[in-house]
Amino acid sequence: MCGIVGYIGSRVATPVLVEGLHRLEYRGYDSAGVAVLRRGRITVTKAAGRVRDLRERLAESAPSPATVGIAHTRWATHGEPSDRNAHPHLDAEGRIAVVHNGIIENAEQLRAKLVADGVELVSETDTEALAHLIAAELATAPSLEDAVRAALRGVEGTYGLVVLDRTRPDELVVARNGSPIVLGVGDGEMFVASDVAALVHHTQRVVFLDDGELATVSAGAYRTSTLDSRRTSKEPTTVDLVADDYELGGHSDFMRKEMYEQPEAIARALRGRLDERFATAHLGGLGLDPMALRAVKRVKFLGCGSAYYAGQMGATLVEELARIPADAEPASEFRYRNPVVDPDALYVAISQSGETLDTLAAVQELRRKGGLVIGAVNVVGSAIARECGSGVFLHAGPEVSVASTKALTNMTVSFAMLALLLGRVRDLSAAAGQRIVTGLRALPERVDEILAGESEVERIAKRFAHARHMFFLGRVRGWPVAREGAQKLKEISYVHAEAYQSAELKHGPLALIDAEMPSVVIVPEDELLAKNIGTIEQIRARGGPVIAVTNADLPDGLADEVIRVPRGEPELDPILLTVPLQLLAYHTATALGRDIDKPRNLAKSVTVE
Ligand code: G6P
Numbered sequence: 001m002c003g004i005v006g007y008i009g010s011r012v013a014t015p016v017l018v019e020g021l022h023r024l025e026y027r028g029y030d031s032a033g034v035a036v037l038r039r040g041r042i043t044v045t046k047a048a049g050r051v052r053d054l055r056e057r058l059a060e061s062a063p064s065p066a067t068v069g070i071a072h073t074r075w076a077t078h079g080e081p082s083d084r085n086a087h088p089h090l091d092a093e094g095r096i097a098v099v100h101n102g103i104i105e106n107a108e109q110l111r112a113k114l115v116a117d118g119v120e121l122v123s124e125t126d127t128e129a130l131a132h133l134i135a136a137e138l139a140t141a142p143s144l145e146d147a148v149r150a151a152l153r154g155v156e157g158t159y160g161l162v163v164l165d166r167t168r169p170d171e172l173v174v175a176r177n178g179s180p181i182v183l184g185v186g187d188g189e190m191f192v193a194s195d196v197a198a199l200v201h202h203t204q205r206v207v208f209l210d211d212g213e214l215a216t217v218s219a220g221a222y223r224t225s226t227l228d229s230r231r232t233s234k235e236p237t238t239v240d241l242v243a244d245d246y247e248l249g250g251h252s253d254f255m256r257k258e259m260y261e262q263p264e265a266i267a268r269a270l271r272g273r274l275d276e277r278f279a280t281a282h283l284g285g286l287g288l289d290p291m292a293l294r295a296v297k298r299v300k301f302l303g304c305g306s307a308y309y310a311g312q313m314g315a316t317l318v319e320e321l322a323r324i325p326a327d328a329e330p331a332s333e334f335r336y337r338n339p340v341v342d343p344d345a346l347y348v349a350i351s352q353s354g355e356t357l358d359t360l361a362a363v364q365e366l367r368r369k370g371g372l373v374i375g376a377v378n379v380v381g382s383a384i385a386r387e388c389g390s391g392v393f394l395h396a397g398p399e400v401s402v403a404s405t406k407a408l409t410n411m412t413v414s415f416a417m418l419a420l421l422l423g424r425v426r427d428l429s430a431a432a433g434q435r436i437v438t439g440l441r442a443l444p445e446r447v448d449e450i451l452a453g454e455s456e457v458e459r460i461a462k463r464f465a466h467a468r469h470m471f472f473l474g475r476v477r478g479w480p481v482a483r484e485g486a487q488k489l490k491e492i493s494y495v496h497a498e499a500y501q502s503a504e505l506k507h508g509p510l511a512l513i514d515a516e517m518p519s520v521v522i523v524p525e526d527e528l529l530a531k532n533i534g535t536i537e538q539i540r541a542r543g544g545p546v547i548a549v550t551n552a553d554l555p556d557g558l559a560d561e562v563i564r565v566p567r568g569e570p571e572l573d574p575i576l577l578t579v580p581l582q583l584l585a586y587h588t589a590t591a592l593g594r595d596i597d598k599p600r601n602l603a604k605s606v607t608v609e
Helices: 013-023 052-057 107-116 126-137 144-153 254-260 261-270 292-294 307-323 331-335 357-368 383-388 406-424 429-453 456-464 478-493 502-507 529-541 568-590
Strands: 003-008 031-037 041-048 068-074 096-101 159-165 170-175 181-186 190-193 205-207 213-217 224-227 298-303 325-332 347-352 373-379 391-393 471-472 496-501 519-522 547-552 561-564
Touching: 003 013, 003 159, 003 170, 003 357, 013 031, 013 052, 013 068, 013 190, 031 052, 031 096, 031 159, 041 052, 041 254, 068 159, 096 126, 107 126, 107 568, 126 144, 126 159, 144 170, 144 213, 170 190, 170 391, 254 261, 254 568, 261 406, 261 429, 298 307, 298 331, 298 357, 298 406, 307 347, 307 406, 307 478, 307 568, 325 331, 331 357, 347 357, 347 383, 347 406, 357 373, 357 383, 373 383, 373 406, 383 391, 391 406, 406 429, 406 568, 429 568, 456 561, 456 568, 471 478, 471 502, 478 496, 478 519, 496 502, 502 529, 519 529, 519 568, 529 547, 547 568
Parallel strands: 298 325, 298 347, 347 373, 373 391, 471 496, 471 519, 519 547, 547 561
Antiparallel strands: 003 068, 003 190, 031 041, 031 068, 096 159, 159 170, 170 213, 181 190, 181 205, 213 224
């Protein structure tokens, strides 16, 4: 949600800024805007809608040769998506322009005070208040940075922001508290962004600001300091991401590209982490020695959306392999219910983006209460990764499509390694450990085999694409798979999909079964096979169509359609069974003509409550 780009250098700024916004489109937004500074004048152009609407608006006037500017994509929080509410926002004199991610919690009070002081507010946003506050501080502050610092002292909430002052064409001031800001260090030019995706086609040398940090950025330099005026010293780090990671590379959309990247992504997650000799896993980033691992009496996974379902798969793996109680909970529920923090538990915060506000808040609550929390995060340097300080990076590579595929898969693969490690410091035998190591090593090839069966899944998806509702059913290992399958279908195809534990079907939902209600039943080859076959029979006896997703040999004619998945180690079945459900959702959404990568109303990174 929301994206920030800033540029200062010798290039014409507008195309650089708009291109940067385009690269941040995947995060989700509903309006966009740009402000450039030239000859003491700030020119602002905004448009509700897409970045292409902003491009059209910009094309209506002569292009500005300005070489400094800021830009933003906005996801509406305070006030509707409109040209007026889009960022950048100016103060009354048009001296200061601000773009801002995050939410100012005391915005109402700040706005009321400004109005009482005679300021005329033109938008409904919290951000506009910042522009006025900074402008007011400039009357006495010796520098723009000091004015920003002074203004932020009275501000509560989260922000990543960039400020442009029309009297200072050679600097931008940025600040971060809870919303990411990264500087991109170029050769005689500097970039600012909320996400490295906007920078990597210009530079891979970046500086991540910490919470409570500000920076003054000029074309050739930057200096950082804290909100309470202490200098900080930050060296650039090199990100191993390249522009190609954010390009379609011949694929029709990012979801398809990312589904096909899964074998490679899994191999990356496993690299250097499996130990054949001791039949275990090495997860050095956890920072937990065998004694600390043995002291863990319980594991709790926390995440939102697909990350939560991955956590549920992780909990099953931990219980099976390590025989310690484990469960998963939506991070949002956890943070709001005044949780009892168990001193003997290991908490795992799961997030692709590392920015999801509810997950971050759950981590902060845990840390405040002295809980042991590690991260399972994809984006290095992200807020959750930093807040946790230790954990397991997912190494899925950048995920652009809103619907998570390779990141979810790598979450589950990482939890299988965590479960293996926890098991091997306890009672999991070397032979059983070796079986899991071998099963993990085989995963990339197995996923390739599933992807090779895409056309068959496509045919099945088309056959049922007319359905208005679908059930996804599973038990134990198959239950989180069913939940994730339903999630995938609803988010990108807008078909109503509901997941149920198979045995619960007869306690209510069976009443909904008829010829118009297809059920996707997850049938792993395990000790519950007969039960799952029974579920399918119950549904078909009531005229309900069934798509079975299975690695077992089912009796002929049992289901209307069968999606076959190769066999692996049973504990790892959820990883493989999830992949065809991605394809099913994908082809249903395609058949219905949906925007695969940008489903309506959804954002990739949910940085607000
Ligand atoms: C959003 C996305 C989901 C994602 C969830 C958690 O709702 O649309 O696909 O699973 O956020 O995101 P995270 O980045 O924390 O994994």
